[in-house]
Amino acid sequence: MRLICGANGGNMDRRKFILGSTSALTGGLFLPGIVGSATAQDLPAGAVASGILDALPGKRPLIKRSFRPPNYETPVSYFREAFTPNDAFYVRWHSAVPDVALADWRLRISGPGVKSEREFTHDTLRRKFKSAEVAAVNQCSGNRRGLFNPHVAGVQWGFGAMGNAVWSGVRLKDVLEDAGLTASALEVVGNGADAPTLTGPDFVKSLPMWKALDPDTLIAFEMNGEPLPTWNGAPARLVAPGWTATYWIKALADLTVTDKPFEGFWMKTAYRVPKGMFGASGFESQDTEQNSPITAIKVNSLVVDPAPGAVLERGKRIEVLGIAWDGGSGIRGIEVSLDGGKTWRDAKLQRDLGRYSWRQWRYAIKPEQAGAMTLMARAHARDGSTQTDTLVHNPAGYHHNVVQKVDYHVA
Amino acid sequence: MSHKHAVRRAVTSVMLAASIATAAADESSIRLTEDAGLPQVQASCSMCHSLDYILMNSPFQDKAAWEKTVNKMVKVMGAPMTADDVAAVVAYLDTHYGKGAPAAP
Secondary structure, eight states, X not given: OEEEOTTOSSOTTOOEEOGGGHHHHHOOOBOTTSOSOTTTTTSOHHHHHHOOEEOOTTSOOEEEEETTTTEEEOOGGGGGSSSOOGGGSOEEOSSOEEEOOGGGOOEEEEXXXXXXXXXXXXXXXXXXXXXXXXXXXXXXXXTTGGGOSXXXXXXXXXXXXXXXXXXXXXXXXXXXXXXXXXXXXXXEEEEESOOOSSSSOOOEEEEEHHHHTSTTOEEEEEETTEEOOGXXXXXXXXXXXXXXXXXXXXXXXXXXXXXXXXXXXHHHTSSEEETTTTSOOSOGGGOOSSEEEOOBOOOEEEEEESOTTBEEOTTOOEXXXXXXXXXXXXXXXXXXXXXXXXXXXXXXXXXXXXXXXXXXXXXXXXXXXXXXXXXXXXXXXTTSOBOBSSOOOOTTOOOOOBOEEEEEEEO | OHHXXXXXXHHHHHHHHHHHHHTTTTGGGOOOOOXXXXXXXXXXXXXXXXXXXXXXXXXXXXXXXXXXXXXXXXHTTOOOOOHHHHHHHHHHHHHHHBTTOOOOO
């Protein structure tokens, strides 16, 4: 096994740009002072300064949050596409990235919750089980953490620790049922080939049985029709649609079906939200009296184009493009306000690509008055939930789904 | 299980070797404020992660918050730091990257 260590490797001529040069990518016009990023004013100053554009091998320039382990977010301009290109898809690791060859890859299934242990190669797994695919948003639990006010410690993500892709592989359900589940099976614990640098806790996560047995929960080998990039979990990763990406174990190596709640650090201590703050977790075996594991993604939306800070031509009709998504109930509607939230009008929803996919939306505007203009967008999910007007502050910086206010300048 | 553990150990040692061998390539672009406390920060923190974690998380953490972060690195992540090392690193972080410190370069 080879390991790709962060952004190292001695390739000194990799393309590097300062964040300000994203205007070249988005093709928009920007006002001086707010060049480059919607988040520049809201992120911690140190995150703005160190958030350079940097290309990992095989990736387009992304916004570097940390070199080692590699944490890189996708510039919002790539979200113009319904599915995020693999080479623009964000990268998030807790430790060095394992590089496991497909030919060497093995998946072991064991634990007190299965009747018989199994081990598969890629060939035996693909031959034995029917292929399945799902279009789904993959969003880091900490997406938008950098926008928290007051700030909280952690990777200071802006809007781009997320992406939308078609994931394909086999159903986790089929594999588990092949091993046979015992009556006591409680959680499915996924472990990847990555390992902590020192003696810290290995990154291991569990799913409740109902989520593991959901026909949309996959062991995926491909995204958008291509093999997973190493940066995104090759050869195989779990896909838990609707749940935050912490459960989508990359470089998957082991599945253990337990009859007790899994007690690893990354379940029991990290990735938690205060009990009741965001509703029921759906993961009762991991709830405590104080807190719950973060689970389903909250309804959210994002204005993609024109970029915040763009100069709009007075009297010219343009279409605003955005996206909206939730934890899998699907998007019922998007409303836009141009008067600070006093009145709202429906945006036009684009094609439905599946309830776990984001939904693109468009809204035509024709600015008539020169000067500042603010656009707000608010998504409504089919489960009745909507975005919050103010931040629900929590210690780890999760579930930022505050209604976005995008400033333009009309000239 | 023993096979798995052997593989994990091998992975860990390869990773340590690789990260020590190549740690400077792109991280070398990261500039932290020079002072007498910097060598300890470099020695302790960059064992596991690039130092842009410090820049990124500034300047909004007060001394107690930095102390909590460094203690987590020792107690949870296994950073081999003495109490003196912890004190030196926390003092450096608070002075240069603490709440109200000048914005990072």
